[in-house]
Amino acid sequence: MIKVVTSAERHTSEKEWIHSEFSFSFADYDDPSNAHFGCLLAHNDNQLSPKQGFKKHPHHDLEIISYVISGTLEHNDNLGNVTQLPAGTVQVMSAGTGINHSETNPSEDEPVRFMQMWFLPTEPGMEPTWKSRSFSREERLNKLEPVVTGKMNEQSGEERLQIQSDISLYIPILETGKEIVFEQKDERRTYLFLITGNLEIGCNDGTFQLEPGDAARIRNNCDLHIKGTSSEGDAEFVLVDIP
Secondary structure (H helix, E strand, O other): OEEEEOHHHOEEEEOOOEEEEEOOOEOOEOOHHHOOEOOEEEEEEEEEOOOOEEEEEEEOOOEEEEEEEEOEEEEEEOOOOEEEEEOOEEEEEEOOOOEEEEEEOOOOOOOEEEEEEEEOOOOOOOOOEEEEEEOOHHHHEOOOOOOEEEOOOOOOOOOOEEEOOOOEEEOOEEOEOOEEEEEOOOOOEEEEEEEEOOEEEEEOOEEEEEOOOOEEEEOOOOEEEEEEOOOOOOEEEEEEEEO
16 A cells, blocks of 8 residues: 655644754654654654754654755764764664653754654663764665664665664665656565655556655555656655565
């Protein structure tokens, strides 16, 4: 089954310092029928105004992945990590027994857009960790190579970030006319979110056209065909394999 959730169907949260689009229940958006998809608890598309951000706050027993789409994001946590994350950077944080962090926009005049996803860990009470890495266009162009995997995933390697959750996350860039195929496994889910450009996705349920901000929630053991259909530029999207 493929369920397409359009960009307009997301919940919009508008404040003076941040614009957010929530794909699942979060903060002031409470919808019990849209609380999660498998172990994916939150997917927020945020844009921070210059010199604004989330002040230091705690988390525990959460696996948090952030991806900087444009601008620069500054991260600070109680583990001693203080760094600026430019566009194209993926950040992973295992909150475990507890972590305090802030995410802010250090720019004087440019906004920063970043995506954040929350996942349930495979088990609670683990040691908190943090890591980040930038992924080039060449590493992601017209291919499905995971950028984040679970620690027990057989695809894990030094070139990939790891979290304490049984997922694999991809952020491909797909040129127009190019097609890639994702082989879904039994008893797994697939979540796909289109950041920019246009995509055509096809499976047993038929073919669907996606525009920026659209997402597909897929529960189907089939080969998922993904084709770039942008009239201008490339398509950039996030694909997550989850239990």
